[in-house]
Amino acid sequence: MVKFPEKIPDSLARLLVVFLALVAAGAFVVLVVIPRPMKDVRLQWADDIKREQAKPVRYAGFHVCVECHGEIYEMKKKGYHRDLSCETCHGPAKAHTEDPDKVKPVIPAQRAFCPLCHAYNPSRPRGFPQINPVVHNPLKACASCHNPHDPKPPTTPKDCSACHGEIARTKAVSHHVMLACTTCHEVPRQHKISPRSVKPSKPQTREFCGKCHAKDARDKMAKDAPRVDLSEHGEKYVCWQCHYPHSPEVEN
Amino acid sequence: MNHDLMRQLAEILPRIQGFIYPNEIEIHWGMLIVVYPYITGVVAGAFILASLVKVFNVKEVQPLYRLSLLTALAYLLVAPMALVSHLGHPERFYEILLTPNTSSAMAMFGFVYAWYLMAVLLLEIWFVHRMDMIALAEQHRGAMRFVYRALSLYSRDTSERAVAFDHSALKVITIVGIPSAFLLHGYVGFIFGSVKANPWWSSVLIPIVFLFSAIVSGIALVILLYMIINPLAGGKINMKCVDKAVDFLFYAVIVDFSLEMVDFIHRVYQSEEEIKILSEMVMNKLFLSLVVIQVLLGMLLPLTLISITKIFRKRFGASEDLRKMVYFLSVLLIQFGIFATRWNVVIGGQMFSKSFRGLTTYKMEFGGLEGLLYALGLLILPLVILTVLLKILPPWKEMKELRGGAAGGGLETAGS
Numbered sequence: 001m002v003k004f005p006e007k008i009p010d011s012l013a014r015l016l017v018v019f020l021a022l023v024a025a026g027a028f029v030v031l032v033v034i035p036r037p038m039k040d041v042r043l044q045w046a047d048d049i050k051r052e053q054a055k056p057v058r059y060a061g062f063h064v065c066v067e068c069h070g071e072i073y074e075m076k077k078k079g080y081h082r083d084l085s086c087e088t089c090h091g092p093a094k095a096h097t098e099d100p101d102k103v104k105p106v107i108p109a110q111r112a113f114c115p116l117c118h119a120y121n122p123s124r125p126r127g128f129p130q131i132n133p134v135v136h137n138p139l140k141a142c143a144s145c146h147n148p149h150d151p152k153p154p155t156t157p158k159d160c161s162a163c164h165g166e167i168a169r170t171k172a173v174s175h176h177v178m179l180a181c182t183t184c185h186e187v188p189r190q191h192k193i194s195p196r197s198v199k200p201s202k203p204q205t206r207e208f209c210g211k212c213h214a215k216d217a218r219d220k221m222a223k224d225a226p227r228v229d230l231s232e233h234g235e236k237y238v239c240w241q242c243h244y245p246h247s248p249e250v251e252n
Numbered sequence: 253m254n255h256d257l258m259r260q261l262a263e264i265l266p267r268i269q270g271f272i273y274p275n276e277i278e279i280h281w282g283m284l285i286v287v288y289p290y291i292t293g294v295v296a297g298a299f300i301l302a303s304l305v306k307v308f309n310v311k312e313v314q315p316l317y318r319l320s321l322l323t324a325l326a327y328l329l330v331a332p333m334a335l336v337s338h339l340g341h342p343e344r345f346y347e348i349l350l351t352p353n354t355s356s357a358m359a360m361f362g363f364v365y366a367w368y369l370m371a372v373l374l375l376e377i378w379f380v381h382r383m384d385m386i387a388l389a390e391q392h393r394g395a396m397r398f399v400y401r402a403l404s405l406y407s408r409d410t411s412e413r414a415v416a417f418d419h420s421a422l423k424v425i426t427i428v429g430i431p432s433a434f435l436l437h438g439y440v441g442f443i444f445g446s447v448k449a450n451p452w453w454s455s456v457l458i459p460i461v462f463l464f465s466a467i468v469s470g471i472a473l474v475i476l477l478y479m480i481i482n483p484l485a486g487g488k489i490n491m492k493c494v495d496k497a498v499d500f501l502f503y504a505v506i507v508d509f510s511l512e513m514v515d516f517i518h519r520v521y522q523s524e525e526e527i528k529i530l531s532e533m534v535m536n537k538l539f540l541s542l543v544v545i546q547v548l549l550g551m552l553l554p555l556t557l558i559s560i561t562k563i564f565r566k567r568f569g570a571s572e573d574l575r576k577m578v579y580f581l582s583v584l585l586i587q588f589g590i591f592a593t594r595w596n597v598v599i600g601g602q603m604f605s606k607s608f609r610g611l612t613t614y615k616m617e618f619g620g621l622e623g624l625l626y627a628l629g630l631l632i633l634p635l636v637i638l639t640v641l642l643k644i645l646p647p648w649k650e651m652k653e654l655r656g657g658a659a660g661g662g663l664e665t666a667g668s
Contacts, residue, residue, distance in 0.1 A: 009417040010409035011382060015375070018405060022370075030350055039351050123271030123609045 058092035079150035114142045174247035209239045270610030279602045283627040288334040290594045296437035297470015298324040306426040312496035318647035320474040326638035372429040437466040451526040452601040464508035469590035471501045472583040487652035529608045542596045550589010554582035
């Protein structure tokens with residue numbers, strides 16, 4: 001029989017003792033000292049679950065409203081506000097659905113409400129309908145012209161500037177001031193009524209601008225237009241990669 | 253809107269550009285979280301330098317061997333302090349060790365850390381110094397004698413067989429240690445790299461970039477410490493050793509720089525939706541810390557400086573003092589560069605809105621647990637610990653060794 005201490009080097013034996021002591025101490029704490037329920041997440045969750053369950057339900061969801069407000073429900077479903085839930089505007093209405101005569105949801109009739117979503121803000125997605133609340137038909141309630149459950153412009157706007165104010169204002173002080181929007185965009189009538197489903201055309205080719213700017217351009221508006229050699233100028237790129245069409249500028 | 257809210261807004265708004273979600277205005281991972289990857293980086297890097305001696309048999313850097321081990325230990329002891337202080341309830345940190353959650357990388361930190369500390373670093377240091385400690389216990393009286401006895405675990409075996417065993421044990425530990433050091437710092441990078449929602453962090457390259465910057469910072473720091481401490485302790489700087497170490501540093505910086513460039517080019521080429529806000533952040537908010545400090549001063553300038561000593565080998569070979577100056581400046585610059593790297597990763601990742609439409613600003617506090625003062629304290633603390641360690645386990649004999657190349661002979665202890 002080999003003698004134990006001879007097989008294992010002295011230093012290793014000492015280290016092993018220390019390590020085993022540490023492991024044993026750790027195991028003792030984890031397995032024995034900490035009571036079993038403490039290691040169970042259910043214990044940690046139990047209070048949370050109770051607390052959450054005890055909270056009153058405040059929102060009913062918009063499908064409930066159809067029972068009693070069927071007309072509004074159907075109307076909203078087809079309009080631009082179809083993605084908004086009723087309670088986004090009317091606030092939590094669970095209590096109202098249970099006792100409609102006693103509890104009434106808020107009606108956000110004041111003018112300050114709609115601009116929360118519709119006031120001009122550069123961080124809103126492109127094409128999101130926005131207005132400047134200070135100049136957009138001031139003093140009157142929004143609902144007096146737009147039905148909040150089926151919002152659309154009450155009358156068909158005559159000018160593009162009603163909705164494209166920024167472009168119109170830019171163009172008005174540019175070299176293209178004399179050009180109507182429709183010179184470059186073909187606008188179907190429907191665009192002014194449902195702008196997002198019917199879109200106007202946009203120029204596609206270099207030749208389009210060439211109508212007035214090519215060396216041999218003959219358009220009646222082309223008289224005063226400065227000329228460039230279409231085959232060379234700007235290489236293969238379309239013109240509006242370098243010139244903003246609504247405010248073309250040339251730095252000399 | 254009430255008055256209080258207005259006042260708060262007036263204070264906050266100047267910090268914001270563009271659109272930002274309310275929970276992004278304040279930066280929650282502040283200075284302490286910058287300090288933490290910096291410190292663990294030094295640990296991993298210093299250890300890799302030590303393993304050059306043991307595993308790859310680079311005899312020239314033998315004088316740095318013990319110094320780098322002790323440096324690694326000193327920094328490793330401070331690393332968790334930064335994290336624990338950052339917790340809302342520092343006194344509860346041990347709970348995540350008692351109820352391990354294996355599906356959370358962050359919760360596993362304690363185990364990665366404990367493995368590295370206990371299974372690698374302490375073991376290696378113990379084996380290296382075992383014979384020394386026995387000898388030191390003989391030389392001392394009173395309390396210190398007791399300390400050395402306890403540290404050596406009352407081991408007294410000075411037989412040849414025991415020394416031989418120390419040697420082979422060291423070899424095994426170092427071989428296990430290299431992947432462990434990679435694990436330790438790769439892990440830190442992994443924590444950042446796996447945050448899917450954050451395009452500044454989310455990248456498979458991040459753990460590897462972290463690793464190489466760790467190696468860079470660790471080697472640079474040990475060289476720096478050697479160049480300062482050795483003369484203070486009355487030794488003479490062994491230029492053969494420093495030359496060799498700087499060589500390794502040079503290659504590590506090149507790899508690190510290339511990796512970061514790959515990451516950069518990859519981002520620019522992919523040009524995903526976040527590229528606009530990120531480039532705005534880099535050009536405005538991070539210009540000084542990223543472009544100037546991290547890249548120009550922290551990488552390109554040291555690379556150029558070291559290259560110059562290599563290109564004009566004749567001129568620099570002749571003058572050790574000139575070389576010393578260039579090296580000293582380079583490793584110092586690299587330290588600042590790597591610290592800036594950590595800053596840019598941690599703070600940069602929180603400066604842009606996840607809507608990709610706005611930026612916020614990091615407002616550093618001065619006092620308090622998250623403040624500058626405390627962070628500086630944490631950066632100095634490892635040096636204090638190192639001083640104590642150097643007192644207890646003096647590496648002077650090895651550090652003052654001038655012959656370098658000569659197989660470390662003449663040192664009768666296991667560390668050689």
